Amino acid sequence: xxxxxxxxxxxxxxxxxxxxxxxxxxxxxxxxxxxxxxxxxxxxxxxxxxxxxxxxxxxxxxxxxxxxxxxxxxxxxxxxxxxxxxxxxxxxxxxxxxxxxxxxxxxxxxxxxxxxxxxxxxxxxxxxxxxxxxxxxxxxxxxxxxxxxxxxxxxxxxxxxxxxxxxxxxxxxxxxxxxxxxxxxxxxxxxxxxxxxxxxxxxxxxxxxxxxxxxxxxxxxxxxxxxxxxxxxxxxxxxxxxxxxxxxxxxxxxxxxxxxxxxxxxxxxxxxxxxxxxxxxxxxxxxxxxxxxxxxxxxxxxxxxxxxxxxxxxxxxxxxxxxxxxxxxxxxxxxxxxxxxxxxxxxxxxxxxxxxxxxxxxxxxxxxxxxxxxxxxxxxxxxxxxxxxxxxxxxxxxxxxxxxxxxxxxx
Amino acid sequence: xxxxxxxxxxxxxxxxxxxxxxxxxxxxxxxxxxxxxxxxxxxxxxxxxxxxxxxxxxxxxxxxxxxxxxxxxxxxxxxxxxxxxxxxxxxxxxxxxxxxxxxxxxxxxxxxxxxxxxxxxxxxxxxxxxxxxxxxxxxxxxxxxxxxxxxxxxxxxxxxxxxxxxxxxxxxxxxxxxxxxxxxxxxxxxxxxxxxxxxxxxxxxxxxxxxxxxxxxxxxxxxxxxxxxxxxxxxxxxxxxxxxxxxxxxxxxxxxxxxxxxxxxxxxxxxxxxxxxxxxxxxxxxxxxxxxxxxxxxxxxxxxxxxxxxxxxxxxxxxxxxxxxxxxxxxxxxxxxxxxxxxxxxxxxxxxxxxxxxxxxxxxxxxxxxxxxxxxxxxxxxxxxxxxxxxxxxxxxxxxxxxxxxxxxxxxxxxxxxxxxxxxxxxxxxxxxxxxxxxxxxxxxxxxxxxxxxxxxxxxxxxxxxxxxxxxxxxxxxxxxxxxxxxxxxxxxxxxxxxxxxxxxxxxxxxxxxxxxx
Numbered sequence: 001x002x003x004x005x006x007x008x009x010x011x012x013x014x015x016x017x018x019x020x021x022x023x024x025x026x027x028x029x030x031x032x033x034x035x036x037x038x039x040x041x042x043x044x045x046x047x048x049x050x051x052x053x054x055x056x057x058x059x060x061x062x063x064x065x066x067x068x069x070x071x072x073x074x075x076x077x078x079x080x081x082x083x084x085x086x087x088x089x090x091x092x093x094x095x096x097x098x099x100x101x102x103x104x105x106x107x108x109x110x111x112x113x114x115x116x117x118x119x120x121x122x123x124x125x126x127x128x129x130x131x132x133x134x135x136x137x138x139x140x141x142x143x144x145x146x147x148x149x150x151x152x153x154x155x156x157x158x159x160x161x162x163x164x165x166x167x168x169x170x171x172x173x174x175x176x177x178x179x180x181x182x183x184x185x186x187x188x189x190x191x192x193x194x195x196x197x198x199x200x201x202x203x204x205x206x207x208x209x210x211x212x213x214x215x216x217x218x219x220x221x222x223x224x225x226x227x228x229x230x231x232x233x234x235x236x237x238x239x240x241x242x243x244x245x246x247x248x249x250x251x252x253x254x255x256x257x258x259x260x261x262x263x264x265x266x267x268x269x270x271x272x273x274x275x276x277x278x279x280x281x282x283x284x285x286x287x288x289x290x291x292x293x294x295x296x297x298x299x300x301x302x303x304x305x306x307x308x309x310x311x312x313x314x315x316x317x318x319x320x321x322x323x324x325x326x327x328x329x330x331x332x333x334x335x336x337x338x339x340x341x342x343x344x345x346x347x348x349x350x351x352x353x354x355x356x357x358x359x360x361x362x363x364x365x366x367x368x369x370x371x372x373x374x375x376x377x378x379x380x381x382x383x384x385x386x387x388x389x390x391x392x393x394x395x396x397x398x399x400x401x402x403x404x405x406x407x408x409x410x411x
Numbered sequence: 412x413x414x415x416x417x418x419x420x421x422x423x424x425x426x427x428x429x430x431x432x433x434x435x436x437x438x439x440x441x442x443x444x445x446x447x448x449x450x451x452x453x454x455x456x457x458x459x460x461x462x463x464x465x466x467x468x469x470x471x472x473x474x475x476x477x478x479x480x481x482x483x484x485x486x487x488x489x490x491x492x493x494x495x496x497x498x499x500x501x502x503x504x505x506x507x508x509x510x511x512x513x514x515x516x517x518x519x520x521x522x523x524x525x526x527x528x529x530x531x532x533x534x535x536x537x538x539x540x541x542x543x544x545x546x547x548x549x550x551x552x553x554x555x556x557x558x559x560x561x562x563x564x565x566x567x568x569x570x571x572x573x574x575x576x577x578x579x580x581x582x583x584x585x586x587x588x589x590x591x592x593x594x595x596x597x598x599x600x601x602x603x604x605x606x607x608x609x610x611x612x613x614x615x616x617x618x619x620x621x622x623x624x625x626x627x628x629x630x631x632x633x634x635x636x637x638x639x640x641x642x643x644x645x646x647x648x649x650x651x652x653x654x655x656x657x658x659x660x661x662x663x664x665x666x667x668x669x670x671x672x673x674x675x676x677x678x679x680x681x682x683x684x685x686x687x688x689x690x691x692x693x694x695x696x697x698x699x700x701x702x703x704x705x706x707x708x709x710x711x712x713x714x715x716x717x718x719x720x721x722x723x724x725x726x727x728x729x730x731x732x733x734x735x736x737x738x739x740x741x742x743x744x745x746x747x748x749x750x751x752x753x754x755x756x757x758x759x760x761x762x763x764x765x766x767x768x769x770x771x772x773x774x775x776x777x778x779x780x781x782x783x784x785x786x787x788x789x790x791x792x793x794x795x796x797x798x799x800x801x802x803x804x805x806x807x808x809x810x811x812x813x814x815x816x817x818x819x820x821x822x823x824x825x826x827x828x829x830x831x832x833x834x835x836x837x838x839x840x841x842x843x844x845x846x847x848x849x850x851x852x853x854x855x856x857x858x859x860x861x862x863x864x865x866x867x868x869x870x871x872x873x874x875x876x877x878x879x880x881x882x883x884x885x886x887x888x889x890x891x892x893x894x895x896x897x898x899x900x901x902x903x904x905x906x907x908x909x910x911x912x913x914x915x916x917x918x919x920x921x922x923x924x925x926x927x928x929x
Contacts, residue, residue, distance in 0.1 A: 309909055
């Protein structure tokens with residue numbers, strides 16, 4: 001089986017690269033073991049939240065920040081790629097109404113009532129960026145165990161935005177069952193269920209300027225659910241992301257997957273790339289294990305987007321050096337002290353691949369291991385994305401930049 | 412300053428102190444029990460959960476073995492709800508001197524430890540993961556025991572009989588009048604308030620800390636804290652307690668307890684029982700040691716590491732003890748009136764969890780003598796609360812409960828099957844729970860995800876129920892996350908590292924806990 005490009009991994013970074021390459025007319029196959037990181041992700045595109053101080057404008061902070069961190073994935077991909085990737089993403093994710101800009105972080109309520117900086121957000125969340133002192137109603141749904149409106153409201157009062165928050169809980173008919181997020185999201189796609197929710201909210205609503213709900217407002221019909229609730233409640237409504245599985249992440253995964261197929265790409269979930277074959281400096285194929293057989297996927301270019309330790313792209317066994325699981329690429333592992341408090345950076349936080357400016361993984365002497373292999377997303381070293389809040393931004397910028405490198409011409 | 416009057420003041424809320432409280436209360440005494448932290452957070456909450464048959468000690472410390480054998484039988488009767496009847500195996504691995512096995516069986520018989528040699532094939536059928544190269548196997552009545560449940564049952568039983576239980580109260584001074592201890596001065600560690608307790612008799616049951624407490628009354632207890640490291644594995648690698656049939660050494664026991672199995676332990680004398688953080692080298696030693704009993708152990712998924720400080724009494728308290736296993740594991744009850752002329756003050760120390768009831772009995776016997784009370788001990792016949800039916804705990808208990816209880820009750824902790832109702836029932840038992848206390852009471856946060864999902868839910872629910880204000884909920888959540896980190900920071904490999912990364916995405920990426928207002 002021969003493709004122009006094989007992408008390994010179906011998270012934000014892999015799908016970004018794949019969609020962009022498919023849009024450019026290349027024959028792209030995405031192979032992935034599982035669903036990737038998006039169902040775990042709140043699906044906001046964080047650009048840079050903390051450096052480590054709170055970042056108001058990533059656009060302003062990033063040039064000096066990447067200058068000071070030359071190994072940062074943004075430095076490797078280039079800030080130009082970042083800003084182009086954001087423009088590209090805003091267009092691609094239009095069905096979910098993503099909005100935002102590099103020069104201004106939005107400040108959105110969290111499920112524990114903090115205020116969290118983020119860059120690009122779906123339309124269902126944008127109204128959470130409220131001015132200081134604004135009045136907001138936080139609405140919980142009875143028997144949904146991953147959202148506690150009172151804690152959100154009380155902490156929002158104490159937060160940097162000092163919101164004037166109040167909490168209510170609304171029950172839905174037949175809600176006795178312990179509600180799972182997917183079930184809740186699907187039920188809210190039924191008009192009579194969301195009318196019931198809207199009625200319950202309206203009954204409690206006083207002077208509040210906005211209404212926050214857990215991020216479960218519909219899976220495939222999020223726009224309808226959200227705009228319908230906004231209209232019938234009569235106030236801006238926003239979703240607050242909470243524990244996985246993430247409904248907004250599932251929506252984004254669906255939209256990216258649809259875009260890939262629309263442009264002729266293949267998406268093969270349940271297909272694990274196990275090793276590569278090639279000659280010095282040039283990868284010819286990856287072996288992909290499917291349920292009962294192994295298939296060779298040949299390609300001119302490969303994008304490795306398997307994620308870091310969280311998604312299994314890098315495995316670190318006891319008393320062994322961490323390894324990259326598909327091609328055995330060299331892993332840059334800053335070891336060292338794991339002691340200290342939880343909210344410090346720890347030695348193992350930056351385990352990942354070092355890459356050149358075309359995002360090609362490097363060997364010990366700083367040369368690309370393969371001319372035609374690019375690594376993207378959480379697989380890269382140089383950042384601690386859950387601390388600086390840059391995860392999906394890195395995935396987007398590097399996925400986009402890898403596609404640019406591939407489209408730039410023959411290797 | 413509030414004044415409390417009591418018959419018996421118990422210092423230390425571990426198994427011994429809880430046992431003293433339960434015993435005293437059954438004899439009709441009014442008890443006040445204090446601990447500087449939550450109950451069972453010192454040595455008791457930090458062992459491997461082994462209810463000894465006595466087999467471990469039959470060669471080296473036969474008197475200790477006899478005590479264990481007798482107490483094992485008693486606890487099976489009175490604390491059945493806290494015990495899982497796993498049985499125990501002593502097996503001779505290729506690393507062990509075969510001569511020990513020849514000594515083992517007669518020594519068991521001499522100490523009254525029930526023992527039966529079984530064939531290697533039988534042992535492997537019972538425990539398929541066991542090293543197939545073992546040469547001999549002996550079955551003994553070891554079991555696993557939930558220390559938190561036991562302590563909780565003791566203090567609940569005592570409280571039902573009027574006892575005053577004061578966790579999170581530090582002892583700031585022992586009050587001495589004339590030549591007798593007449594009570595103590597406490598500080599409530601959460602409110603900062605001072606509390607004065609007047610007691611007719613004070614029992615120092617603070618284990619590895621008992622030397623420190625005794626000093627407050629000018630007395631001396633020559634206890635040596637012995638650090639022991641344990642690692643909890645994600646699975647029940649064995650369903651029977653397995654011991655290497657050899658002189659006690661490091662990492663020679665694996666205990667299946669609840670949903671995990673625990674390997675232990677080490678023994679290093681330390682100066683300060685509060686300075687016992689495990690090291691990476693100790694973790695590595697435990698992981699490697701497990702290979703002798705269960706091949707592949709070192710590749711298993713390890714959840715967490717911790718260390719406890721045993722209270723050890725050197726024989727004759729000779730100085731310069733290097734291996735604390737050379738000291739007796741029996742206990743001592745010290746009458747400070749006889750020793751130093753300080754009246755109404757008793758120390759009970761040494762010993763081990765398996766003999767906590769006997770230790771308590773001996774201490775309360777002495778105290779009763781001082782108080783001129785004739786009542787005799789009944790803890791050997793009176794079942795602890797929840798153990799009345801004399802049914803052992805079994806692994807499927809929570810699943811069974813879930814299937815028979817309200818199916819609509821949402822699970823708060825999937826790893827350990829804790830429902831919202833379970834949480835609310837536990838919380839109703841007392842006030843002032845920290846999230847980490849609930850971990851001990853309910854096992855929320857003890858499973859593979861180490862609190863990644865449930866910590867947030869518990870904080871949210873307790874706030875919703877009015878148990879916490881937002882500041883306290885936040886503080887408790889952050890404290891839980893830090894406490895959890897202590898146990899997982901050295902376990903950074905394999906699937907557990909992957910799990911930790913997911914937790915980081917939840918705690919930091921999604922919830923941004925670090926930047927919450929204090």
